[in-house]
Amino acid sequence: MPKITYIEQNGTEHVVDAEAGVSVMEAAVKNMVPGIDADCGGACACATCHVYVDAAWLEKAGKKENMEESMLDFAYEPKDNSRLSCQITMSDALDGLIVRLPEFQG
Amino acid sequence: MTHHILIIGAGQAGLQAAISLRQAGFDGPVTLIGAEDTLPYQRPPLSKAYLKGEMALDRLLLRPDAFFQSQNITLRLNSVVEGIDRASQTVTLVGGETLSYHKLLIATGAPPRRLPLEGADASNVYYLRTLKDSDKLRNILEVDGRIVIVGAGYIGLEVAAVARAAGRDVTVLEMADRVLSRMVGNTVSNFFQNLHRGHGVDLRLGAQLCGFTNKGGRVVAARLGDGEEIPCAAVLVGIGAAPDQGLAVDAGLKVENGIWVDESARTEDPAIWAAGDISNFPSPFYGCRFRLESVPNAIEQGKTAGLTMAGKEHIYDALPWFWSDQYDVKLQTVGCLPPADSANRHEIVRGDAARAPLSVWTFVGDELRSVDAINEPAAFLMGKRLIAARTKIDAKKLADPATELKSLM
Numbered sequence: 125m126p127k128i129t130y131i132e133q134n135g136t137e138h139v140v141d142a143e144a145g146v147s148v149m150e151a152a153v154k155n156m157v158p159g160i161d162a163d164c165g166g167a168c169a170c171a172t173c174h175v176y177v178d179a180a181w182l183e184k185a186g187k188k189e190n191m192e193e194s195m196l197d198f199a200y201e202p203k204d205n206s207r208l209s210c211q212i213t214m215s216d217a218l219d220g221l222i223v224r225l226p227e228f229q230g
Numbered sequence: 231m232t233h234h235i236l237i238i239g240a241g242q243a244g245l246q247a248a249i250s251l252r253q254a255g256f257d258g259p260v261t262l263i264g265a266e267d268t269l270p271y272q273r274p275p276l277s278k279a280y281l282k283g284e285m286a287l288d289r290l291l292l293r294p295d296a297f298f299q300s301q302n303i304t305l306r307l308n309s310v311v312e313g314i315d316r317a318s319q320t321v322t323l324v325g326g327e328t329l330s331y332h333k334l335l336i337a338t339g340a341p342p343r344r345l346p347l348e349g350a351d352a353s354n355v356y357y358l359r360t361l362k363d364s365d366k367l368r369n370i371l372e373v374d375g376r377i378v379i380v381g382a383g384y385i386g387l388e389v390a391a392v393a394r395a396a397g398r399d400v401t402v403l404e405m406a407d408r409v410l411s412r413m414v415g416n417t418v419s420n421f422f423q424n425l426h427r428g429h430g431v432d433l434r435l436g437a438q439l440c441g442f443t444n445k446g447g448r449v450v451a452a453r454l455g456d457g458e459e460i461p462c463a464a465v466l467v468g469i470g471a472a473p474d475q476g477l478a479v480d481a482g483l484k485v486e487n488g489i490w491v492d493e494s495a496r497t498e499d500p501a502i503w504a505a506g507d508i509s510n511f512p513s514p515f516y517g518c519r520f521r522l523e524s525v526p527n528a529i530e531q532g533k534t535a536g537l538t539m540a541g542k543e544h545i546y547d548a549l550p551w552f553w554s555d556q557y558d559v560k561l562q563t564v565g566c567l568p569p570a571d572s573a574n575r576h577e578i579v580r581g582d583a584a585r586a587p588l589s590v591w592t593f594v595g596d597e598l599r600s601v602d603a604i605n606e607p608a609a610f611l612m613g614k615r616l617i618a619a620r621t622k623i624d625a626k627k628l629a630d631p632a633t634e635l636k637s638l639m
Contacts, residue, residue, distance in 0.1 A: 163529055198608055
């Protein structure tokens with residue numbers, strides 16, 4: 125199963141095995157990674173699953189749709205590598221993915 | 231048993247309270263009692279992605295089985311509470327078993343209102359609240375024949391969209407003169423009326439449903455006040471929900487359109503809390519009481535209840551927000567729509583009121599009260615910030631399409 129590493133603001137790392145097909149948000153919630161609220165459960169409606177994707181993985185993580193892009197624009201401290209983790213679907217190509225968590229969810 | 235925390239209702243509020251108890255460091259026993267036989271799951275997809283068959287059951291679950299073991303949360307599924315005895319601090323389950331509590335959370339939610347019409351107990355009249363309801367409904371989407379939907383609220387309209395996508399003929403009957411009349415203003419209602427009619431829904435506003443014609447225990451037609459009969463293969467009823475407050479009434483708690491709680495989700499009994507769809511709570515921000523049926527309310531108030539039960543005083547003061555997905559349209563609403571008869575209520579529409587993306591900003595005087603964003607998440611998120619900060623907004627500037635939303639902060 126592809127692995128994801130989530131890194132909290134304080135440096136704490138959480139390495140999680142994620143099934144292909146689930147989102148980076150779902151893998152976090154199911155494995156008790158703190159800092160991803162995901163209030164809407166993955167409907168791209170709340171912008172509370174914001175992560176920063178490690179530069180090496182940015183391209184592989186796929187493109188942002190317009191809806192995601194404009195939600196991120198209003199997230200807490202958005203950066204160029206910001207994504208909504210509910211919109212990144214895990215696959216073998218993303219085995220080893222590293223994402224960092226923001227200080228707050230907006 | 232000392233310091234046993236018992237939660238009645240394994241929905242989004244009850245589960246969140248259990249999670250927050252553990253996050254707050256409470257390490258005593260926690261029991262979560264659920265009437266259904268499934269692990270706690272999210273309900274919104276039941277009328278959207280799950281109903282469409284685009285989302286598998288395991289993705290609906292809020293937490294995996296392993297979570298409950300690792301967090302030492304005892305799940306009692308398939309269990310219905312029959313009564314609460316406040317004097318002895320016990321609850322009794324159907325079947326007779328008694329569980330004692332030190333603190334109790336009631337999070338039983340709000341099941342659908344039943345249609346009080348003759349013939350409505352037929353086998354092809356459906357309601358939508360549970361996973362099983364959604365599974366049954368999905369089966370009828372595969373059957374030929376018209377589906378009559380009673381009520382043009384979120385549930386009715388979301389199911390209408392899924393049914394149209396599945397190729398079914400759909401008639402929606404709404405008593406009011408517009409759709410979503412309890413949730414949004416005229417502009418947004420108009421938008422959704424056109425959206426559904428554009429997708430081929432036979433939408434009847436101001437419709438009076440008088441009864442059903444049944445054959446062999448099944449509804450074969452819906453009968454309207456003007457005598458028209460609409461032949462159909464199935465009926466979905468989505469006419470709102472009513473709080474499941476019988477336990478609280480019997481226990482003598484204050485109940486008035488939900489269980490009366492304070493801003494920390496506590497009832498007048500210091501050992502009992504209530505959260506989610508069932509609670510009637512004061513909003514410090516708005517200075518009035520609400521009972522809301524929404525996931526964000528269940529999560530935030532569940533959090534407040536969990537933290538406060540763990541001894542960490544917490545106040546629930548989040549802005550209400552809602553979302554709905556219909557066809558390729560996402561509606562996001564934040565804030566509280568002021569009553570239509572509020573003096574000085576007015577709205578500003580950004581965009582073309584007939585075409586998404588657009589947003590509707592509703593004010594009372596110069597105070598922004600709610601924002602409805604249609605395929606325009608930026609307006610939703612910006613509205614959330616502006617309402618929360620009580621920012622005074624220049625109406626002319628907002629109405630000007632050239633104004634960047636960010637410049638309003």
